Amino acid sequence: MTKAEQNNNLALNSQEQSLKERLSKINLSILPTAKAENINFYGGGLPIRVNCQTGNFTNSKQEALGNKMSVNIIKATRYFGDLGMTKGVEWLQLFYIPTEDCTFIPRNTVCYSYIKTQSLSQFNELIIYVGNQSDEDPAMGIFDLKFERINGNYGTYYILDSQWRKRNRDAEFEQLIKIHDFLQHQPQLEDWRATAEMQLIENLSVQEYQELIKRAKEEKREEK
Numbered sequence: 332m333t334k335a336e337q338n339n340n341l342a343l344n345s346q347e348q349s350l351k352e353r354l355s356k357i358n359l360s361i362l363p364t365a366k367a368e369n370i371n372f373y374g375g376g377l378p379i380r381v382n383c384q385t386g387n388f389t390n391s392k393q394e395a396l397g398n399k400m401s402v403n404i405i406k407a408t409r410y411f412g413d414l415g416m417t418k419g420v421e422w423l424q425l426f427y428i429p430t431e432d433c434t435f436i437p438r439n440t441v442c443y444s445y446i447k448t449q450s451l452s453q454f455n456e457l458i459i460y461v462g463n464q465s466d467e468d469p470a471m472g473i474f475d476l477k478f479e480r481i482n483g484n485y486g487t488y489y490i491l492d493s494q495w496r497k498r499n500r501d502a503e504f505e506q507l508i509k510i511h512d513f514l515q516h517q518p519q520l521e522d523w524r525a526t527a528e529m530q531l532i533e534n535l536s537v538q539e540y541q542e543l544i545k546r547a548k549e550e551k552r553e554e555k
Contacts, residue, residue, distance in 0.1 A: 369439060370513040375521070376426060376441040383450065386478035386489035388435075396435040399477035402427040403510055404470055405441070406520045411543055412529030414445055418554075419547030422529065423451050426520045428510060430473060431502050439509065443522055449481075450491040461495045471507070472497050 379396070380389045387395040406426040414422060426443045429436050436442060446454060461469045472495050479492040498504055532540060 370428065370509055371437060371440040372513070372518055375519070376443045377436065378522070378525075379436070379442045379444045381444050381446055381450065381491050383478070383489045383491065386480060388444075399475070400433045400436070401430040401473050401475045402433075402442075403430065403506065404474055405510060405514060409532050410526055410529040411532045411540075411547070412526075414447075414525055414529065417447065419544075419551055420447050421451065421532070422447050423454060424522065424526070427474070428506070431506055439506070441518075441520075443520075445525070446491055448490075450493075453490060454493045457493050457495055465497075469495060473503060 378391060380393075382389045382393075382395075385395060387398050388400065389395055404425055404427045406424075408424045410422045410424060411420070412422070413419065422445045424443065424445055426441060428439060428441055431438055458469055461472075465472075475494040475496065477492050478489040481488055481490055498507065530543065532543070535543070
């Protein structure tokens with residue numbers, strides 16, 4: 332190797348070392364993400380569709396993720412209105428964090444979904460029974476969700492079957508502590524886009540709710 336080549340290699344090594352030193356001092360925080368051991372609430376949560384036509388949880392690309400998962404529910408809100416192609420029905424908006432053994436959603440990620448009709452009725456019944464069995468808020472336990480196939484008069488479809496159980500593993504208790512700490516910061520668990528065509532019905536009287544249903548039926552008849 333000639334002296335000129337040696338000098339050239341030294342110059343290149345020096346430039347690489349200088350670049351590494353400069354890069355080591357850079358720390359961008361434009362699109363912050365949470366570490367796996369923390370609660371990830373980037374973008375207000377991950378939308379997960381409960382697809383009762385295919386019997387799968389799906390993502391924004393309509394890709395099937397799986398047909399069952401266990402979750403920690405951190406917020407439940409009742410709405411009435413339109414979502415997608417479904418018009419004028421009651422919805423339950425659920426914010427939740429899958430348990431750490433879920434394989435198709437990033438660990439400790441806040442998600443949200445909507446359930447309706449039979450899936451909602453089954454969930455409501457479950458909460459009544461759980462309240463009769465335990466003095467604790469149901470959110471202290473784990474909800475096991477899976478799709479159940481139904482053969483009806485109009486063909487085959489699925490409902491989301493919900494079951495509840497007490498926590499029984501250290502990892503589940505540790506995750507509960509993380510969730511408690513996360514909720515102390517009062518995160519905005521809202522989906523402003525999807526609920527734009529909905530009305531919050533948590534505090535409606537029976538009469539107000541009946542009027543809401545009546546108007547929805549009239550609007551459907553007018554559309555026909």
